[in-house]
Amino acid sequence: xxxxxxKEMKIVLLAVGILMxxxxxxxxxxxxxxxxxxxxxxxxxxxxxxxxxxSSINAxxxxxxxxxxxxxxxxxxxxxxxxxxxxxxxxxxTYFPDLKxxxxxxxxxxxxxxxxxxxxxxxxxxxxxxxxxxxxxxFIIHDTIEIKPEKDREEESISNR
Numbered sequence: 001x002x003x004x005x006x007k008e009m010k011i012v013l014l015a016v017g018i019l020m021x022x023x024x025x026x027x028x029x030x031x032x033x034x035x036x037x038x039x040x041x042x043x044x045x046x047x048x049x050x051x052x053x054x055s056s057i058n059a060x061x062x063x064x065x066x067x068x069x070x071x072x073x074x075x076x077x078x079x080x081x082x083x084x085x086x087x088x089x090x091x092x093x094t095y096f097p098d099l100k101x102x103x104x105x106x107x108x109x110x111x112x113x114x115x116x117x118x119x120x121x122x123x124x125x126x127x128x129x130x131x132x133x134x135x136x137x138x139f140i141i142h143d144t145i146e147i148k149p150e151k152d153r154e155e156e157s158i159s160n161r
Contacts, residue, residue: 071145072123073102073113074130074138085110091133099126100146116145 077088085103092101092114101114114130117123123140130138 067147068144069147071143071147072115072117072120072140073143073145074115074117074123074127075141076101076112076114076130076134076138077136078109078111080108080110082110085112088112088134092130095133096126096130113141113143116147118145118147 076092077085079085089101089103089112092099092112096114099114100116101112104111104113115123115126117126120140127138127140
C-alpha cells in the first residue's frame with residue numbers, strides 16, 4: 001500500500017465509525033419513544049394448550065432419539081425383488097429370533113438389514129452364521145441402531161434368569 005491508499009483507508013474507516021456512532025444514538029432515542037407508548041396484548045387461551053401439546057411432542061421425540069446411536073448392522077440382501085426380501089426377513093426371524101430385522105425400500109431396491117450391534121466384533125459373530133443361510137454374502141455396515149436404555153437391559157437380564 002502506498003501513502004495515498006493508506007490515507008484513503010483512514011478516511012473511510014473514520015466515516016464508518018462516525019456513521020456507526022450516529023446509528024447508536026438514534027437507537028437510544030427510539031428506545032425512549034417505545035418506553036413511553038403502551039400496548040395491550042390479548043392472548044387466545046387455546047395457545048397455551050397448543051404450547052403444552054408441542055412441548056410433550058418435543059419431549060417424546062427427544063426421548064426416542066436418545067435411544068438411537070451409531071453402530072453396525074448386517075446387510076443381508078439388496079434386491080429389486082420384493083418377494084426375495086420378504087423371504088430373507090422371514091429366514092432371519094426363523095433362525096435368529098433374537099435379532100431384529102429391518103426391511104427398507106430405496107427405489108428400486110429392497111434392503112434387509114439385521115441386528116443392532118455396538119461393535120463390529122459383535123456383528124462379525126452373527127455374520128459368520130448368516131453366511132451359511134445367505135450364500136450371496138452378508139455384509140457389516142455402519143448404521144444408526146436402536147440402543148436399549150440401561151434400565152431396560154437390567155429388567156431384561158433379570159427376566160432371563
